Amino acid sequence: MSTPLGTAPAATGSDRVDPAVWRIGATLVVGALAVVFDTTVVSVALGDLATAFDAPLATVQWVSTGYLLAVFVTIPLAVWAQSRFGGRRLWIGALGGFLLGSVLSALAWNATSLIVFRVVQGLAGGIMMPLMATLLMQAAKGRHPGKVMAIITVPTALGPVLGPVLGGLVLHLADWRWMFLVNIPFCVVGGWLARRNLPDDRPEPGGPRVRLDVVGLLLLCPGVTALVYGLSRVEGSAGFTGATVLVPLLGGLGLVGGFTVRSLTRPGGSLVDLRLLRHRAVASSATLLFLGGIALYGPMMLLPLYFQQVRGEDALGAGLLLIPQGAGALLARGLAGRYMDRVGPRRVAVAAFTLVAVATVPFAFVTAGTGGTPLMAALFVRGLALGAAMIAPMGAAYVGLRHEEIPDAGVITRVAQQIGGSVGIAVLAVVLQHASLGAHGPGVLTDAFDRAFWWSVALTALAVPLCLLLPGRPRPPSPTGPARTRTVAGPRRPTV
Incomplete structure (x- = not known):
């Protein structure tokens, strides 16, 4: 078993x-x-x-x-x-x-x-x-x-x-x-x-081969691609209302919606088995990774622009100033993983997403003359929190799944995180554009960045109550062997 x-x-x-x-x-x-x-x-x-x-x-x-x-x-x-x-x-x-x-x-x-x-x-x-x-x-x-x-x-x-x-x-x-x-x-x-x-995990020679879900492929791949393309066009258009944004977004939503209905109603063989979303752990993890993508990639677009446009750094200087955040994220890996196995992903996620929001607040008050040391300290703390905020839902997504269900969960969470990143970049780009429209002088531009960082704080804070849906403290192993797993998926992909 x-x-x-x-x-x-x-x-x-x-x-x-x-x-x-x-x-x-x-x-x-x-x-x-x-x-x-x-x-x-x-x-x-x-x-x-x-x-x-x-x-x-x-x-x-x-x-x-x-x-x-x-x-x-x-x-x-x-x-x-x-x-x-x-x-x-x-x-x-x-x-x-x-x-x-x-x-x-x-x-x-x-x-x-x-x-x-x-x-x-x-x-x-x-x-x-x-x-x-x-x-x-x-x-x-x-x-x-x-x-x-x-x-x-x-x-x-x-x-x-x-x-x-x-x-x-x-x-x-x-x-x-x-x-x-x-x-x-x-x-x-x-x-x-x-x-x-x-x-070496090659399929058995001469054994049954998994059939490719061609219809699902034609729905999901172009649909997700159209969504990401539409979001990538936001910065260079009239917000979310421009035709170059709205048309691919609506088309992508239609295709992904069609795939979702098809996957949830098929008895098996879907390109990605979305019936795994009936697992609360998978559904909550995908939602948090979507919001985590916003919290990670949105500010990663804002921070280099702030250092370059407001503080006058070049590309290399802006990259070097972001090192404390990377150091914090690396340091958080071992700590977050250890505590997640001990107290469960729920507590780690609540603390991590709360700290991401709190550590982003200082950037909503920055000016061109703000000292570098406080900002570096805030980036280090933000990196610590981001590292834990990504580890907790990623690990929780696989709790209770069977071996053959892991690949589908991996794709669901990866797509959720990447689309969240695209949404975060698009939303904060629009906020920054509108706030700096007609701006002249470093003071007005700084105010535009302040507003964009406040949006980042708010979007991150949305994730905190959702963290309560993640699994809690892990159950101790049964003395008679591993616990049974409730099966939510039907038969695996049909074979030829």
Whole structure:
């Protein structure tokens, strides 16, 4: 009988994570760092790329937008692809695809070719991020979800903070092509480690093969992509009411809504099994990760702009000033994972989201003359809270699930977090735009940032009462073996 996640088998009685899980986690982190760093490194180089290719910034912006849209095309495919090819082969193949896209991007000769090659990177990266969580949670076999999630969040903590610093250093010391060439060591070493350390989980030769839900694919992938595209157009249009925003948003909502109805009513075989949302832990975790995406990515757009436009820092200086937040997030990983396994994700999430909101408040009072030390201290505390705020719901999402249900939960939570990030960026961009409309002088611009940070505080505070829906203190293991898991899903995907 498979072990429900979050319930350790009684026979072990150990509070230590299996060394094999640490080994698999380190293997996956090495490869994932290439994806996370690449996503954030390029964000600081759009101006340099526009100059290098003599192209308008609106065109070069698609270097980032095209990558992001490609990621959302393949995230929902991760569940089917793992069942079809096996996790190890899929991880190595996706890592190889990301390596190919990186090399081609470094060889790009104009903006159009770079956009195309970034799409290749995005297609591979979209598979890797949900697959990382799935492989590690399956390897842990239900033990210590908090500590396991602390491993998974290493790239998430490092990327948004150290990525801009790495990008600024590359542009300061070398040619823009090196932003993509630095991915090669991560991909090569990550692939070698994967062949060595990941278990061979290929399907049985000649066994039944999982059928691809083509209708679901045609509904979900374009739907999510249209939503993200519409949100990415908010900053450059008339808010949420412009046709370039409203049309893709409504179209995306229609497609995703159609997929949702279809998945909830089918007896089995959906591209992503949304019936898992009947688990309170999965539903509440997805909602909190959506709000957590807003709390993480929205201010990550505001903070560099504030340091550059109000305080006069360059791209590298703004990236360096964000290091305390990354240091706090890294430090929080071990603490949050340990306390989550001890007291449950609910208490950790309530404390973490409350502290994120409180630590964001100082930025709503900043002026051009505000001292740097208080801001660095606030960023460090905010990083501590953000690290815990992401670990708690991510770990809670897998509590009570069977081994074969883990991939679907991984995709649901990943999509929720990424769409939350897009919503956070879009909403705060609109607030900042409207608040600074016609602004002249640093004082008026500072007031615009103050208002945007207040919105960030309010959106983060919305998550605090929802944290109470997460699972509480973990139950002690049964002396006769692991507790039974209530099954909410029907038969798995039909076979041919």
